[in-house]
Amino acid sequence: MKNKKVVAVAIAVLTTAAAAGMIALGGDKNNSADGMNNTEISQTENNPATQENSSQPAAVANQASTIEVGIEDYAYKPAAIRVKAGTTVRWTNRDSVEHNVVADQKSSDAPLSELLAKGKSYSFTFNKVGTYSYHCAPHPYMKGTVIVE
Numbered sequence: 440m441k442n443k444k445v446v447a448v449a450i451a452v453l454t455t456a457a458a459a460g461m462i463a464l465g466g467d468k469n470n471s472a473d474g475m476n477n478t479e480i481s482q483t484e485n486n487p488a489t490q491e492n493s494s495q496p497a498a499v500a501n502q503a504s505t506i507e508v509g510i511e512d513y514a515y516k517p518a519a520i521r522v523k524a525g526t527t528v529r530w531t532n533r534d535s536v537e538h539n540v541v542a543d544q545k546s547s548d549a550p551l552s553e554l555l556a557k558g559k560s561y562s563f564t565f566n567k568v569g570t571y572s573y574h575c576a577p578h579p580y581m582k583g584t585v586i587v588e
């Protein structure tokens with residue numbers, strides 16, 4: 440008998456909750472039928488989207504102004520990077536063999552390093568928008584690209 444009472448009470452509680460839920464849903468439906476409330480809802484939906492959009496350029500602006508590229512196992516890592524104009528890229532050789540960074544199309548806007556011994560770095564600041572492919576002079580199959588936006 441006690442168990443039946445508990446079940447009955449539980450059903451009563453659930454029924455009450457469901458009824459309350461239906462009432463709440465009904466209230467929402469009534470509100471959204473109101474033109475003023477619809478406007479408020481669409482504004483609430485638009486605001487986070489606007490904030491996201493405006494934060495994207497900020498995230499790019501907050502990017503580190505120096506990007507590291509490793510030279511390891513006869514490869515540039517990462518081989519392709521995308522940076523903002525004004526970004527400095529620093530290549531560091533981690534191989535025992537000497538490597539360098541030579542732009543495929545030589546220009547004052549493109550990188551050109553001496554041969555780098557193990558542990559040595561070369562930095563170049565990309566100020567001009569463009570796509571800069573480069574290679575290692577002693578190992579022309581070592582290729583990399585910097586896309587400057």
Ligand code: CO
Nearest residue numbers: 538575578581
């Ligand atoms: Co090399």
